[in-house]
Amino acid sequence: MPTPTKGPRLGGSPAHERLMLANLATSLFEHGKITTTEAKAKRLRPLAEKLVTFAKRGDLHARRQVMTTIRDKNVVHHLFAEIGPRYENRPGGYTRIVKVGPRKGDNAPMAVIEMVEALTVAQQAVGEAERARGTRFATPRSGGSSAAGEVTADTAALTDAGGTTGPGGDTSPDVTEGSEGVDDAQAVVTDVFTPDGETQDDTAVTPEPKRENAAVVDDEAISPEVAAAAAAEVEAAELGDAATAGRQAPGGESERDPK
Amino acid sequence: MAVPKRRMSRSNTRSRRSQWKATAPTLAPCPNRACGELKPPHQACPTCGQYDGRQTIAV
Numbered sequence: 001m002p003t004p005t006k007g008p009r010l011g012g013s014p015a016h017e018r019l020m021l022a023n024l025a026t027s028l029f030e031h032g033k034i035t036t037t038e039a040k041a042k043r044l045r046p047l048a049e050k051l052v053t054f055a056k057r058g059d060l061h062a063r064r065q066v067m068t069t070i071r072d073k074n075v076v077h078h079l080f081a082e083i084g085p086r087y088e089n090r091p092g093g094y095t096r097i098v099k100v101g102p103r104k105g106d107n108a109p110m111a112v113i114e115m116v117e118a119l120t121v122a123q124q125a126v127g128e129a130e131r132a133r134g135t136r137f138a139t140p141r142s143g144g145s146s147a148a149g150e151v152t153a154d155t156a157a158l159t160d161a162g163g164t165t166g167p168g169g170d171t172s173p174d175v176t177e178g179s180e181g182v183d184d185a186q187a188v189v190t191d192v193f194t195p196d197g198e199t200q201d202d203t204a205v206t207p208e209p210k211r212e213n214a215a216v217v218d219d220e221a222i223s224p225e226v227a228a229a230a231a232a233e234v235e236a237a238e239l240g241d242a243a244t245a246g247r248q249a250p251g252g253e254s255e256r257d258p259k
Numbered sequence: 260m261a262v263p264k265r266r267m268s269r270s271n272t273r274s275r276r277s278q279w280k281a282t283a284p285t286l287a288p289c290p291n292r293a294c295g296e297l298k299p300p301h302q303a304c305p306t307c308g309q310y311d312g313r314q315t316i317a318v
Contacts, residue, residue: 098303098310098311098313098315099301099302099303100302100303100305100315100316101299101302101303101305112303112315112316
């Protein structure tokens with residue numbers, strides 16, 4: 001049994017309420033979507049759904065009963081010819097109410113009430129399966145898109161790690177070649193780009209002094225940053241000019257990180 | 260008819276009016292990723308017009 005409406009009638013008298021609801025239903029079936037106050041939309045919903053149920057039945061008696069509420073024959077024809085058959089497989093719930101902010105002028109809370117779309121084949125199949133099992137499941141929502149986002153984020157992080165340790169981002173990669181931190185990063189990058197598990201063995205390479213690296217600090221115990229800093233100090237002391245030590249590299253100043 | 264015996268003092272008037280306070284509205288970020296503006300919950304977003312992934316208001 002439907003819950004009786006609480007509170008006073010819309011418009012003041014029962015007759016006024018009936019007329020207002022009839023006009024609202026007529027406009028809803030004519031346009032498919034109307035904006036009204038929340039209170040009117042909530043009162044309209046049960047009436048409109050009852051009329052759609054009559055339209056689904058589709059016989060002459062139902063049409064005459066609908067004509068007692070909706071006086072416009074064009075709208076009744078549209079209701080029985082288009083709206084009723086559209087909801088052939090939908091077990092109720094033909095309208096949707098969405099709240100849209102307060103109205104300017106009297107600050108009344110407004111809502112949009114609209115006729116919902118016809119059931120798709122997939123929704124219909126899910127409904128039938130649930131009825132057969134006697135259970136109800138929540139429809140999965142946008143699970144695939146979030147998973148794809150995580151995957152792309154992971155690959156971006158890995159490629160980012162490879163880019164920062166590569167020759168483009170570091171001023172003196174040869175100095176710290178044998179250190180552990182760089183090896184780890186390079187191993188990760190190698191894992192990404194050679195999926196068969198083949199890793200390059202860079203631990204055998206011993207850093208040697210070159211033209212662009214006048215000094216090399218080779219010690220396994222200290223971290224690569226400290227080694228690089230120490231090498232730069234020694235280099236600057238040997239060359240006698242600390243300010244232009246970075247220009248000794250063949251590429252001049254280090255390239256900027258593309259990111 | 261009944262009328263006030265005394266004029267209400269400035270202090271009493273101001274004490275009464277000191278309780279007239281505005282409250283901050285409850286707002287939540289719009290779940291539409293392209294929008295993300297703050298909006299009242301359970302309402303179509305006034306900025307992008309979407310509710311529950313559906314375009315409700317024409318913007």
